[in-house]
Amino acid sequence: MTAFKVLPVPADAPEPxxxxxxxxxxxxxxxxxxxxxxxxxxxRKFLLEREEFDHSCGWLGLDRPKSSLTHHFKVLREAGVIRQRQYGLERRSHVRIDDLEARFPGLLRLVADWTPPEPA
Amino acid sequence: MTAFKVLPVPADAPEPxxxxxxxxxxxxxxxxxxxxxxxxxxxRKFLLEREEFDHSCGWLGLDRPKSSLTHHFKVLREAGVIRQRQYGLERRSHVRIDDLEARFPGLLRLVADWTPPEPA
DNA sequence: CACGCTGTACGATTGGAGTCGTACAAGGTT
DNA sequence: AACCTTGTACGACTCCAATCGTACAGCGTG
Incomplete structure (x- = not known):
């Protein structure tokens, strides 16, 4: 039913x-x-290009300072959009697809179909 | 197909x-x-309780100063959420249901199903 | 035309969010 | 242990949006 790939969570995964x-x-x-x-x-990138279980903050390759990215990931997590777990050095994240789909059906489809604005 | 009531626009209606x-x-x-x-x-109220063609700003019965309401309606219009027409004294508005449904299908359903937070 | 009504325009204030530098913590590696 | 890597915490700065008071514009009615 869900249009997005939901990866299994390893049994030994740290607490979110x-x-x-x-x-x-x-x-x-x-x-x-x-x-x-x-x-x-x-x-959007998390929804479309997810391959492993989840991804670290740096996987996105964004050209922003680390402290800015920390901020945005925290904001996303506190709003309930992503889930974060601490894997040793890295803090890996994934979109809470099932939860969001259950509460706001169709919303993630809109995000996945979003087109970034012209950089010019 | 559209889950929301779309009222016809009179032929002599002012320009939006x-x-x-x-x-x-x-x-x-x-x-x-x-x-x-x-x-x-x-x-949400516009989506659920619409009966006439469209409604004036004061129809909502919100307990806010007029200048605040003007601001919010303008913001909604400039983002493309509502359409406003000037009918003599009143400026009446309605949600751009067809447009929003075409571009962001399902979004208005989420708004209509939204539950306001506890006022306490 | 004078008054009332609806809503705008403008400006001041306020609070909150985005941005990022620097310093630091914690796990991994050699 | 020394070091690198990933990311946090804190604080400062800036900027934008929300709020609302006041004054005014426009239409309709008597």
Whole structure:
């Protein structure tokens, strides 16, 4: 039913970092977090190009300082859009596809179909 | 096909106020405008309780100063969420259901199903 | 024409979010 | 242990958006 690839979570995976429960997801919070082209691009790339279990912050290859990326990933996690786990050095993330699809069906489709604005 | 009631526009209706064309609607702009509980409530009420052709600003019965409401309606219009026409004294608005459904299918369903946060 | 009504325009204030530098913590590697 | 790598924490700065008061414009009615 879900149009996006959901990868299995290893049994020995670390606990996710603090995040809102599915029932606590708020539409206005999710939308308020997806109004930024940078974050929209992050979520979109996670949806379209996911191959392994999940990806570290640097996998995106964004040309921004690390402290900026930390900020955006934290914002996405606290709104309930992504889940983060600590794997040794790296903090890997993935989109909470099932949760978002359950609460806001169709929303991720819009994000995946989003076209970034002209860089010019 | 559209799940929302679309009322016909009278032939003698005034021209709409300046607004983005359908093709120019931007997801990040629309989401960025719907991240506010007040505006989310406005659009939701327009979707659920629409009976006449369209409604004036005061129809909502919101307990806010007029200058605040003017601001929010303008923001919604400039993002392409609502269309506004000047009818003599009143400026009446309606949600651009067809346009939004064409560009971002399913988005209005999420807004209509939205539950306002606890006022407590 | 004078008044009332709807809504705009403008400006001031406020709070919050994005951006990023620097310093630091924690795990891995050799 | 020394070092590298990944990412956090904190703080400062800037900028934008929300809020709203006041003054005004436009239309309709008596």
């Amino acid at each position: 970092l603090p995040e809102p429960a599915v029932g606590d997801l708020r539409l206005e919070a999710v939308l308020g977090v997806l109004n930024d082209p940078l974050r929209l691009g992050i979520v | 106020l300046p607004e983005p064309a359908v093709g120019d609607l931007r997801l990040e702009a629309v989401l960025g405008v719907l991240n506010d509980p007040l505006r989310l409530g406005i659009v």
